[in-house]
Amino acid sequence: MSTISDVHSDHEEHHHAPRGLMRWVLTTNHKDIGSMYLWFSFAMFIVGGAMAMIIRAELFQPGLQLVEPNFFNQMTTVHGLIMVFGAVMPAFTGLANWLVPMMIGAPDMALPRMNNWSFWILPFAFSILLASLFMEGGGPNFGWTFYAPLSTKYSPDSTALFVFAIHIMGISSIMGAINVIVTIMNLRAPGMTYMKLPLFVWTWFITAFLLIAVMPVLAGAVTMVLTDKYFGTSFFDAAGGGDPVLFQHIFWFFGHPEVYIMILPSFGIISAIVPAFSRKPLFGYSSMVYATASIAGLSFVVWAHHMFTTGMPVEAELFFMFCTMLISVPTGVKVFNWVATMWKGSLTFETPMLFAIAFIVLFTIGGFSGLMLAITPVDFQYHDTYFVVAHFHYVLVTGAIFSIMAAAYYWLPKWSGRMYDEGLGRLHFWCSLVSVNVLFFPMHFLGLGGMPRRIPDYALQFADVNAIVSIGGFAFGLSQFIFLYLVIKCIRSGEPAPAKPWEGAEGLEWDNLPSPAPYHSFTTPPEIK
Amino acid sequence: MTQPYDKYYVPAQSIWPIVGAVGLFLIAMGAGFSVQQMGSEQSYGLWVLTCGFVVIITMLFGWFGNVIQESMDGLYSAQMDRSFRQGMSWFIFSEIMFFGAFFGALFYARMIAVPWLGGAGNNEMTGAVLWPEFEAIWPLIQTPGGTTTEAMGWYGLPLLNTVILVISSFTLHFAHVSLEKDKRGPLKLWLAITLVLGFAFLFFQVEEYVHAYQEMGLRLDSGIYGNTFFLLTGFHGLHVTLGAIMLTVMFLRVLKGHFTGKSHFAFMASSWYWHFVDVVWLCLFLFVYVL
Numbered sequence: 141m142s143t144i145s146d147v148h149s150d151h152e153e154h155h156h157a158p159r160g161l162m163r164w165v166l167t168t169n170h171k172d173i174g175s176m177y178l179w180f181s182f183a184m185f186i187v188g189g190a191m192a193m194i195i196r197a198e199l200f201q202p203g204l205q206l207v208e209p210n211f212f213n214q215m216t217t218v219h220g221l222i223m224v225f226g227a228v229m230p231a232f233t234g235l236a237n238w239l240v241p242m243m244i245g246a247p248d249m250a251l252p253r254m255n256n257w258s259f260w261i262l263p264f265a266f267s268i269l270l271a272s273l274f275m276e277g278g279g280p281n282f283g284w285t286f287y288a289p290l291s292t293k294y295s296p297d298s299t300a301l302f303v304f305a306i307h308i309m310g311i312s313s314i315m316g317a318i319n320v321i322v323t324i325m326n327l328r329a330p331g332m333t334y335m336k337l338p339l340f341v342w343t344w345f346i347t348a349f350l351l352i353a354v355m356p357v358l359a360g361a362v363t364m365v366l367t368d369k370y371f372g373t374s375f376f377d378a379a380g381g382g383d384p385v386l387f388q389h390i391f392w393f394f395g396h397p398e399v400y401i402m403i404l405p406s407f408g409i410i411s412a413i414v415p416a417f418s419r420k421p422l423f424g425y426s427s428m429v430y431a432t433a434s435i436a437g438l439s440f441v442v443w444a445h446h447m448f449t450t451g452m453p454v455e456a457e458l459f460f461m462f463c464t465m466l467i468s469v470p471t472g473v474k475v476f477n478w479v480a481t482m483w484k485g486s487l488t489f490e491t492p493m494l495f496a497i498a499f500i501v502l503f504t505i506g507g508f509s510g511l512m513l514a515i516t517p518v519d520f521q522y523h524d525t526y527f528v529v530a531h532f533h534y535v536l537v538t539g540a541i542f543s544i545m546a547a548a549y550y551w552l553p554k555w556s557g558r559m560y561d562e563g564l565g566r567l568h569f570w571c572s573l574v575s576v577n578v579l580f581f582p583m584h585f586l587g588l589g590g591m592p593r594r595i596p597d598y599a600l601q602f603a604d605v606n607a608i609v610s611i612g613g614f615a616f617g618l619s620q621f622i623f624l625y626l627v628i629k630c631i632r633s634g635e636p637a638p639a640k641p642w643e644g645a646e647g648l649e650w651d652n653l654p655s656p657a658p659y660h661s662f663t664t665p666p667e668i669k
Numbered sequence: 670m671t672q673p674y675d676k677y678y679v680p681a682q683s684i685w686p687i688v689g690a691v692g693l694f695l696i697a698m699g700a701g702f703s704v705q706q707m708g709s710e711q712s713y714g715l716w717v718l719t720c721g722f723v724v725i726i727t728m729l730f731g732w733f734g735n736v737i738q739e740s741m742d743g744l745y746s747a748q749m750d751r752s753f754r755q756g757m758s759w760f761i762f763s764e765i766m767f768f769g770a771f772f773g774a775l776f777y778a779r780m781i782a783v784p785w786l787g788g789a790g791n792n793e794m795t796g797a798v799l800w801p802e803f804e805a806i807w808p809l810i811q812t813p814g815g816t817t818t819e820a821m822g823w824y825g826l827p828l829l830n831t832v833i834l835v836i837s838s839f840t841l842h843f844a845h846v847s848l849e850k851d852k853r854g855p856l857k858l859w860l861a862i863t864l865v866l867g868f869a870f871l872f873f874q875v876e877e878y879v880h881a882y883q884e885m886g887l888r889l890d891s892g893i894y895g896n897t898f899f900l901l902t903g904f905h906g907l908h909v910t911l912g913a914i915m916l917t918v919m920f921l922r923v924l925k926g927h928f929t930g931k932s933h934f935a936f937m938a939s940s941w942y943w944h945f946v947d948v949v950w951l952c953l954f955l956f957v958y959v960l
Contacts, residue, residue: 158682166682248679250752253732257686264694268701301701308693318759326752356763360770367900370704372890375774378799379814381893383782390770453790660679 165260168252169659170237173259175555177234178548180262182624184226185541187270189617191219196613198596202603212596213281214273220284224402225309226266228536231544232405233258233316236344238555240320242649242657243338245329245666250322254315261312268305272298283594285395288376288387292368299369303362310355317351320344329648331668335426338647340408342429346436347404350397353440358394361387385450392443400439403535404432406503406543407474410496412647413550414478417493418485419644424477431470438467448519457516464514468507475504490642491565495546498573499539506534509584524594527587533580545572545623552627553641554649557656558634564626571619578612680739685732692728695721737927737935750934757938761945764908768949771904775897775956779807783893786813812892819885821898823958826877830870831954834909837866838947841916845940851930853923860920863943867913874906901957908946915939 158167164176194215198206207215237255241248249255273279280302282290291299324337324345337345364387367373374380376387407428415422422428444452444460452460478500487493509531513519522528545568552560582605587593591602598606640650649657652666699721702714739745787805788796796803800813808820821827844859878899881887889899919939922928928936 162682165687166684168680168683168686251756253680253683253686254756255686256683257689260687260690261693264690265697268694268697297705298701300704301698304697304701308697311693314760314763318756318763321759322752322755325755326748352759352763353766356767357770357773360767360774363900364770364774366704367889367896370707373896373900374812374814374890374892375778375896378782378786380812380816380890380896381783381786381809382778382896383785386774386777386782389777390773393770393773 167256168248170241170249170252170255170661171555171657171659173249173255174234174237174239176259177230177237177262180259181227181231181234181544184222184230184266185620188219188222188227189620191215191222192613193617195219196610199598199606200610201607202598202600204597207596209596210278210281213283213594214279216594217280217283217286218269218273221269221280222266223536224284224398225306225313226262228402228540228544229313230262232344232347232402232540233313233320235340235405235409235544235547235551236316236320239551239649240323240341240344241327242554242653242661243341243647244324244327244332245648245652245662245668246323246327247660247662249319250327251319255319258312258316258319261308265305265309265312268301268308272301272305275301285391286362286365287391288365288368288384291365292376295369300366303366306362307359310359313351313355317348317355321348321352324348329662329665329668335429336668338408339411339422339425339428339432340405343404343406343408343411343432346432347401350401350404350436350439354394354397354401357390358398361390361394364390385447385452388447388450389444392446393440395446396443397436397439399532399535400435402540403503404435406499406540407432409543409547409550410478410499412645413492413496413546414481414500416550416642416645417490417496418482418487420481420485421646422477423480423483424473427473428477431473434470435467438463438470442467445514445519448516449523461514461516465511468511471507475500475507490549491560491562491569492546492550492642494566494569494573495542495549498569499542499546502534502538502542502577506531506539509534522587524592525587526583526591526593529593530580530583530587533583537580538576542572545569548623548627550642551649552630553637554653554655554657556631556634557637557654558630559637559641560626560630560634564622564629568619568622568626571622572616575612575615575619579609579616580612582609582612680735683732683735685728685735688724688728688731692721692724695724697721733935737922740932740934741927750932753934754937757941761941764945765949768901768904768952771897771901772952772956775901778809778893778897783807783809807894809892809894814892816890816892818887818891818895820894821877821881821885821887821958823954826873826880827954827958830873830877831950833866833870833873834947834950837863837870838944840866841940841943845936848923848928848933848936849930857920857923860916860923864913864916864920867909867916867943871906871909871913874902874909898957901953905946905949905953908942908949912939912943912946915942 164172167173167176192215194207195212198204198212237249240246269279275296275298277296277298279296279298280286280291282295286295286302324341328337334342364373364375368376368382373382375382376384378384411422411428442460442464444456445464448457448460482497489497509527513522513528513531549560549565552558586602586605586609589602591598637655639654641655642650648662648666653661695717699714699716699718703712703718704714706712706714783805784790785792786795786800787803788794789805796805803813804811810820811817840859841863844856844863847853847856847859887898888895890896916939919936922935
């Protein structure tokens with residue numbers, strides 16, 4: 141039972157990280173790579189957030205105030221791309237890197253060098269995407285969904301760079317997902333059977349499957365955009381026998397599983413935190429596993445609910461409407477289980493728990509507005525309005541991002557070996573909670589009132605609500621710097637954390653490893669009870 | 670899980686991942702600039718692209734060189750071997766999904782887009798108002814916009830290529846079986862035959878493209894039929910090229926005496942990949958050529 145680190149290395153190298161910049165560039169360590177993913181994700185969160193601030197500043201008052209409409213379009217597009225591919229997905233991959241080996245009793249990820257490759261592709265890919273903003277004709281301005289013909293006939297010349305940036309991001313995601321799925325299938329400690337896996341590992345297992353299944357479809361979609369724009373094909377052009385709606389089908393065949401890629405790991409995080417602070421085991425573990433798998437399965441047969449207004453045959457509309465509504469069943473199981481876990485528990489409300497509870501409530505609001513959007517005739521009214529914007533920001537910001545925040549607070553003591561400042565954490569939580577609702581809740585009303593999305597100007601009757609929304613947006617943006625300050629303060633001068641700072645926490649990472657976790661997690665497999 | 674957990678090899682720091690990231694960065698930038706610069710005087714995009722490929726090829730040699738060395742030094746356990754195998758299987762699954770996107774486009778065009786343009790379903794006015802002359806038939810030899818082309822038949826070269834590729838899958842399987850029984854002579858022979866068949870396929874594929882462009886007027890921009898034809902067969906051709914390169918490397922490694930009957934992951938992965946491109950071709954032959 142021994143781990144061989146390298147033929148040439150001395151024994152010391154297992155436990156002490158190399159120093160200097162090259163440690164990060166050349167690393168094969170899952171914790172280093174996880175940290176890089178998390179810092180990269182936060183940097184992108186700030187960059188994408190800055191773009192959101194520009195959008196909200198422009199929309200603070202009606203009329204064209206600050207930026208050109210074309211630049212506004214670039215901001216909405218790149219904000220979406222960065223938040224999806226640069227902030228949320230890398231954050232989850234970072235969490236998976238840090239946590240999955242610790243949770244299953246493995247020394248590292250299964251393919252450590254490929255792991256580093258997956259990460260280092262990302263900064264380069266996003267440099268290309270961001271650089272395209274400064275090129276002649278501007279960057280991508282067709283929405284993050286890059287619908288044809290906006291992305292084929294009417295797009296800027298930099299679209300080729302957008303396409304190849306997406307290609308290498310996809311390569312990174314696929315390699316990252318293969319690594320996670322192989323780690324989970326193959327590196328579990330003896331006795332760690334599938335039905336003993338922590339839910340975070342389970343949800344990532346299924347997420348990795350979704351990523352491997354749909355990222356190549358996105359690659360296909362951008363390739364067809366490329367050939368339509370530059371090589372004279374007509375996949376999305378009716379004059380050549382194609383169809384612009386075909387683009388939407390291919391895109392959303394990727395896009396709908398993609399939104400579950402951005403929420404399933406959240407379910408795993410919440411399923412770890414809620415039991416810890418309720419001091420009760422998770423209610424309905426196996427139903428959680430089956431619910432996650434059902435959501436993933438259903439995600440492949442609901443894509444056209446994004447396209448109810450494209451003139452599909454009514455049979456198709458009905459099929460996609462009913463399949464979509466079915467998703468609320470497994471999702472409801474999950475919400476029920478979290479609430480049942482808290483029921484009669486001895487609850488305390490440290491910052492991770494606050495974010496987790498906010499997640500449950502606010503994600504459920506996003507789920508309900510999703511159910512409203514699933515109803516075809518009603519969607520005809522909501523389509524392309526701020527109601528949709530409100531819906532997906534509730535599930536992505538107060539869903540995905542809040543769960544990532546919860547995870548960061550929950551595992552920060554394990555990662556850094558130090559406790560964060562609980563007071564600052566709560567300040568961050570309450571500022572975020574209030575501002576995020578001021579930001580997104582009124583958007584429901586704007587949408588129901590008919591305000592279209594992706595337009596830099598709006599009718600006068602929306603002026604007051606938009607001003608309120610913008611103030612909420614600025615406040616939410618500023619609140620995130622509390623988090624940055626808190627993390628830096630924690631790493632530099634936090635109180636030393638015990639191996640298990642949370643009384644009710646369970647799992648190998650708390651019970652079998654000290655804080656901070658050693659450079660290589662398990663050199664000998666832990667005993668699984 | 671009763672497998673022995675005796676040793677787990679965590680490689681020390683490696684230069685190759687960052688080299689690979691730089692290589693992909695140069696390829697993405699270079700490809701983007703090259704596409705933008707098509708038909709213009711500038712051509713630095715192609716230089717960047719070439720640099721990218723040089724970097725990636727260097728990385729592949731270095732990275733695989735390290736892995737082969739480690740494997741021959743006996744650092745890998747059965748568990749590592751399983752990780753590699755599973756990784757390769759998932760990679761092939763992602764490739765299947767990539768082809769799925771293009772097959773999806775083909776089926777959508779055939780079953781939905783083209784009939785609707787001809788007025789099927791509740792689209793009667795589309796046909797009547799936009800393109801009254803348009804006839805919805807497949808292969809779509811005349812687009813609504815008026816581009817005309819010819820359809821590629823399935824007999825002749827495509828049929829020959831199908832036979833070649835199917836046989837090559839069998840010969841590769843025989844090579845694999847020989848390897849597992851440690852019979853080096855038949856292994857070399859079968860692998861060499863597979864390689865000849867693979868490159869013959871690529872040769873005939875190029876012939877077919879030349880024929881399509883020069884004699885049939887079937888081009889990449891000949892409407893949705895030409896689009897799906899060239900992207901599907903083109904991406905398949907690229908994968909055959911990649912697979913043939915992989916098998917060539919395997920052949921050279923076999924000549925150097927690498928691989929044993931028990932330990933030959935690289936050979937198996939290349940073989941899986943080859944069978945995968947073969948199956949894709951059978952789908953292509955059926956849906957692009959025959960039907």
